[in-house]
Amino acid sequence: MTLVVDRVTSGYGDRSVVAEISFTIEPGRIMALFGHNGAGKSTILKSLLGLIPVSSGTITLDGHNLERLPVTERVEHGLRLLPEGRGVFPELTVEENLAVVSAANPGRDGGAITASQVLELFPALAERRQALAGNMSGGQQQMLALGLAIIGSPRCLLLEEPSVGLQPDLVEHLFAQISRICRELGVSAILIEHKIASAMKIVDDVLIINTGEVVFYGSNEETRRTDIWKFF
Ligand SMILES: Nc1ncnc2c1ncn2[C@@H]1O[C@H](COP(=O)(O)OP(=O)(O)OP(=O)(O)O)[C@@H](O)[C@H]1O
Ligand SMILES: [Mg+2]
Numbered sequence: 001m002t003l004v005v006d007r008v009t010s011g012y013g014d015r016s017v018v019a020e021i022s023f024t025i026e027p028g029r030i031m032a033l034f035g036h037n038g039a040g041k042s043t044i045l046k047s048l049l050g051l052i053p054v055s056s057g058t059i060t061l062d063g064h065n066l067e068r069l070p071v072t073e074r075v076e077h078g079l080r081l082l083p084e085g086r087g088v089f090p091e092l093t094v095e096e097n098l099a100v101v102s103a104a105n106p107g108r109d110g111g112a113i114t115a116s117q118v119l120e121l122f123p124a125l126a127e128r129r130q131a132l133a134g135n136m137s138g139g140q141q142q143m144l145a146l147g148l149a150i151i152g153s154p155r156c157l158l159l160e161e162p163s164v165g166l167q168p169d170l171v172e173h174l175f176a177q178i179s180r181i182c183r184e185l186g187v188s189a190i191l192i193e194h195k196i197a198s199a200m201k202i203v204d205d206v207l208i209i210n211t212g213e214v215v216f217y218g219s220n221e222e223t224r225r226t227d228i229w230k231f232f
Pocket of ligand 1: 017035037039040
């Protein structure tokens with residue numbers, strides 16, 4: 001399920017915040033979305049998911065145009081947001097979190113990822129299935145949030161700064177899990193991150209935006225050969 005974003009412009013009210021954004025992500029691949037504070041990274045994710053309208057441009061997932069669909073239908077097509085902060089229900093147990101999200105995401109084609117498969121993919125969550133999500137560590141909560149995001153039929157994960165508030169060793173562990181999940185399930189991902197060195201260990205491609213415009217787009221290898229700091 002290739003995600004193709006072609007010259008998307010969007011913003012708030014009459015004000016365009018991101019202009020003519022284009023990129024492509026193949027299944028199982030991860031693209032980093034870097035940029036300074038206020039560059040428009042979250043605005044791009046909101047436009048992809050349909051939380052704000054696009055004023056021009058197209059968004060296609062395996063050839064299906066999404067840019068005019070409501071959020072619910074984009075989620076059905078497989079776009080999934082891992083929101084900033086902890087995307088879990090803190091007052092529910094791990095098992096209850098999985099049950100609630102499973103009920104809302106039956107998935108398609110019989111190939112859907114179930115709650116029990118999530119527990120198989122993340123043994124650390126299986127060990128804590130009775131724990132209240134809000135009582136778990138930040139790293140465990142982010143792993144649960146990732147598990148919730150892949151229930152059903154995910155195609156493309158929109159990951160909004162998943163490392164915020166995590167200790168460095170937990171960041172590396174979470175990123176390794178994200179990478180493993182994407183490769184194993186053939187799910188693509190957009191990773192918004194300020195922890196650039198850690199993100200570079202798992203991403204295939206890099207898009208850098210500055211005041212709403214693409215200033216760099218290249219492979220991991222090209223990014224490493226480039227002095228990207230001049231783009232921030
Ligand atoms: N709800 C909103 N209404 C109006 N303007 C907004 C809104 N949200 C963001 N903006 C503006 O859009 C621009 C881009 O913001 P955005 O949140 O996309 O940046 P970002 O790259 O995600 O930044 P950060 O790294 O701080 O999360 C900023 O100028 C911001 O003030
Ligand atoms: Mg943001």
